[in-house]
Amino acid sequence: MKSSLLLACVFAVPGIVLASDHGPVFSYATPVNSQRELSFDTGLFGRGGSHGTQLSSGSSFGYGLTPHLTVNAFLPASFGSGALPESRMISGSEWSAGASWRFLHSVTTVGKRIESTASLGVVVPGPQADSGVLAGLHRAPGVAGSIATGLASRSQYLWAGVGYTRFAEATNDRRPGTLSWSGVYGYRPAKLRRGYDQWDYRGFAELTGEHTGDVQKQAALVPNSSTTTLWLGPSILAIHKNIAISGGVQAPVFRDASDALYGREHLRFAINFSYLKYSAHTNSH
Amino acid sequence: MKKIVIASLLALTPLAARAEYQQVNLTVFGMDCAPCAHAIHVSMKGIQGVDKVDVDLNTGLVTIRLSQDNTASMRQFNEDVEKNGFTHKDADLVVRGKLTGTAAAPILEVSGTQDRYALSPSVTSIDLASLLGKTVTVTGVLPQSPKGKVSDTLRYKTVAVVR
Numbered sequence: 001m002k003s004s005l006l007l008a009c010v011f012a013v014p015g016i017v018l019a020s021d022h023g024p025v026f027s028y029a030t031p032v033n034s035q036r037e038l039s040f041d042t043g044l045f046g047r048g049g050s051h052g053t054q055l056s057s058g059s060s061f062g063y064g065l066t067p068h069l070t071v072n073a074f075l076p077a078s079f080g081s082g083a084l085p086e087s088r089m090i091s092g093s094e095w096s097a098g099a100s101w102r103f104l105h106s107v108t109t110v111g112k113r114i115e116s117t118a119s120l121g122v123v124v125p126g127p128q129a130d131s132g133v134l135a136g137l138h139r140a141p142g143v144a145g146s147i148a149t150g151l152a153s154r155s156q157y158l159w160a161g162v163g164y165t166r167f168a169e170a171t172n173d174r175r176p177g178t179l180s181w182s183g184v185y186g187y188r189p190a191k192l193r194r195g196y197d198q199w200d201y202r203g204f205a206e207l208t209g210e211h212t213g214d215v216q217k218q219a220a221l222v223p224n225s226s227t228t229t230l231w232l233g234p235s236i237l238a239i240h241k242n243i244a245i246s247g248g249v250q251a252p253v254f255r256d257a258s259d260a261l262y263g264r265e266h267l268r269f270a271i272n273f274s275y276l277k278y279s280a281h282t283n284s285h
Numbered sequence: 286m287k288k289i290v291i292a293s294l295l296a297l298t299p300l301a302a303r304a305e306y307q308q309v310n311l312t313v314f315g316m317d318c319a320p321c322a323h324a325i326h327v328s329m330k331g332i333q334g335v336d337k338v339d340v341d342l343n344t345g346l347v348t349i350r351l352s353q354d355n356t357a358s359m360r361q362f363n364e365d366v367e368k369n370g371f372t373h374k375d376a377d378l379v380v381r382g383k384l385t386g387t388a389a390a391p392i393l394e395v396s397g398t399q400d401r402y403a404l405s406p407s408v409t410s411i412d413l414a415s416l417l418g419k420t421v422t423v424t425g426v427l428p429q430s431p432k433g434k435v436s437d438t439l440r441y442k443t444v445a446v447v448r
Contacts, residue, residue: 036368113317193343196326
């Protein structure tokens, strides 16, 4: 377990649609990289249930091609053998690459902006085997898309997002398609609205939900393998200049999943570390 | 002869270097957090001649102080704001330049750059006729411009001859 955790910290988390470096740790959000900004995220996600624990980790790289278009890649690693439902809010063992486009960017006043970001990417099974009902499935690549919209300001943050992932069929097997959604509210107390050379803290309340379709095995749908869950919990983001650390926990507030197949998942947590490398290019004029 | 040429060059150099931006106080909209401010700080420091940058997140004010003999242009400051995904608003300037044009339509030329501004009074009009052809220090406001553009009018508050 110790070595797994150590390894997990070397690799780590967020998927292409999640903006951990500037925002919440579980939910969809709108921030993208500045032009020529390179971001690196690494962290650890955990899921615990009556049928076991699963830790997943990975490293995410992002690069801002333009002020509103970021390309990114996610290299995962997962540990443990929890029999848990498919999840796109918590990273699994899939490699992914894609792009995020902030197509709406409305700046209304000092420190405030309203924006919307769409993400599209490909998801490719990694070398690690899945566990539980997903174990032994022939795996094929998939496509993941999401859209998030919301407000960022010096005092408050509000984002809502929805995403969908669909996998191709492989030898009559298919991983379930997953519809994910999230809503997040963030607040930075007045005392913490400080200079940029000091630590910047904000807290979030994150509500996430997922509906996974039925698992297809040997051309037949596995009975009762579809799930719907809703999760709620707090998270904290701390940023100092170009370094960010975030962490959060969630507990289920609604759960419609087969106990026989998945047990009772009762906890999700995430810890994420981000490094942002900004461009100091010298312009000619 | 050689000494005369060198002396002439030395004499001319300070005159040519006098025209420059000395301080730019740029209001930036959209920065909500520390990385936003840090990104602006790093970008502005990357502009040749920028000596010091302060960013106040609560007012959105980016204060840029420049060293002597810089050739930084206003377009560079605006571009760096845009590349970081923010919006530039009005800028308070302290800039040296050569006053050209006419008394009715004075122009400030910031040599070393391609920046030229039509001067209009911010509040009280000053008779600039006697200053035409001279190098002056102007304080004033450069109004917000559309993305990728720099305003061509500088609303001056003070104009003083550089001695």
